[in-house]
Amino acid sequence: MTEIESFLDEIALLLLNAESALFITGAGISADSGLPTYRGVGGLYNDEHTDDGLAIEEALSGEVFAVRPDITWKYLAQIEENCRGARPNAAHLAIAELETHLPRVMVFTQNVDGLHRQAGSSNVIEIHGNLQQLACTGCAFEETVADLSGHDMPPHCPACGSVLRPKVVLFGEALPEAAMERFLDGLETGFDIIFTIGTSGVFPYIAEPVVWAARLGIPTVEINPLPTRLSEIVEYHLPLGAAEAMQGLMRRLASLQSGGAA
Numbered sequence: 001m002t003e004i005e006s007f008l009d010e011i012a013l014l015l016l017n018a019e020s021a022l023f024i025t026g027a028g029i030s031a032d033s034g035l036p037t038y039r040g041v042g043g044l045y046n047d048e049h050t051d052d053g054l055a056i057e058e059a060l061s062g063e064v065f066a067v068r069p070d071i072t073w074k075y076l077a078q079i080e081e082n083c084r085g086a087r088p089n090a091a092h093l094a095i096a097e098l099e100t101h102l103p104r105v106m107v108f109t110q111n112v113d114g115l116h117r118q119a120g121s122s123n124v125i126e127i128h129g130n131l132q133q134l135a136c137t138g139c140a141f142e143e144t145v146a147d148l149s150g151h152d153m154p155p156h157c158p159a160c161g162s163v164l165r166p167k168v169v170l171f172g173e174a175l176p177e178a179a180m181e182r183f184l185d186g187l188e189t190g191f192d193i194i195f196t197i198g199t200s201g202v203f204p205y206i207a208e209p210v211v212w213a214a215r216l217g218i219p220t221v222e223i224n225p226l227p228t229r230l231s232e233i234v235e236y237h238l239p240l241g242a243a244e245a246m247q248g249l250m251r252r253l254a255s256l257q258s259g260g261a262a
Contacts, residue, residue: 007236008245011193012252014219018192020104023095024206025242028198028224030113032089032243035082050075061171069137069163073154076166079112080131084147088119091197091242094250096120101253106186110199110206112168125179127205129168138162175205187212197223197242201230210234 001009015021027035050059052071058064065072088096096119099105107116107124112131116124135142136157141164148155155164169175187209194213201207210230214220220234223245231237238245 004238004240007238008248008252011219011221011236011238012249012256014193015098015101015249015253016256018102020189020191020193021098021102021106022186022191022194022209023105023107023109024194024196024199024209025107025109025111025116026197026199026206027111029091029109029242030086030089030111030115031198032091032241033086033113033115035086035113057171062173065165065170069154069165072170073163076131076168077148077153080148080166083113083131084149086113086115088115089243091246092116092119092121094246097250099123101257104189104191106183106191108183108186110203112166125183127169127175127179127183129166129176131166131168133167134164135167136160136162136164180205191218193219193221195221195223196230196234197245199224200228 050056052059052074054064054071056075059071059075061072092115095105095107095116099122105121105123107121109116109124109126110128112126112128114126114130114132131148132146133142133144134155136159138157139160139162141157141159145151156162157164191213194210196206196210199206201210207230210220210222211233214233214235219236221236221238222228222230222234223238223240223242224231225239225241227237227239240248
């Protein structure tokens with residue numbers, strides 16, 4: 001038996017006996033849905049600068065949006081177009097299915113693609129927001145759209161004519177307080193096992209809960225084909241794609257629940 005197979009067996013047993021689980025996810029979980037893994041927000045943008053002579057982090061910043069929303073929207077629209085039509089993959093679906101096995105499952109995601117919600121997860125915190133919810137910068141108008149096809153760029157409010165923006169956190173902007181409070185409340189309640197999937201863990205709000213759990217002896221699992229700063233901290237590092245790893249865990253969990261060997 002390989003180390004990976006042994007780890008999958010052990011993690012499945014932990015899930016069998018768990019009451020709660022936290023999944024912290026980044027762009028890598030959506031790779032099997034055909035979406036690029038992002039540098040900042042875009043592996044779409046590995047060049048030094050965008051066509052407008054700005055780094056992608058500048059183009060997608062709150063500061064640039066305030067003065068040149070057309071530039072920010074140009075790249076938001078490209079990201080949305082790349083997400084359009086993507087469907088949840090086996091990893092998203094497995095996490096949603098775990099809600100039928102565990103009393104409490106929370107998903108804390110950096111992704112703006114909405115795939116966890118599409119998969120059926122009910123307790124999702126989209127800490128960076130999503131591209132489907134639009135809000136007016138000049139009045140209280142809001143709308144939810146399936147995609148941005150048919151919208152002018154930048155889109156304008158039908159009520160007052162001001163520029164709309166998606167409810168996403170742009171670079172340089174604060175994380176939404178209500179979402180962070182929900183996350184912190186979940187951490188305070190506690191989890192029996194914590195997963196980090198497809199994220200490099202460079203942001204403190206992603207890494208610190210994992211470090212905290214590891215220090216307390218709470219089982220921690222990282223699913224990522226490449227090593228990250230969290231790989232030496234977690235109890236289990238699975239160097240696999242998200243879909244492959246979660247399918248392997250769900251097969252073993254089903255076998256354990258039916259009384260078979262993992």
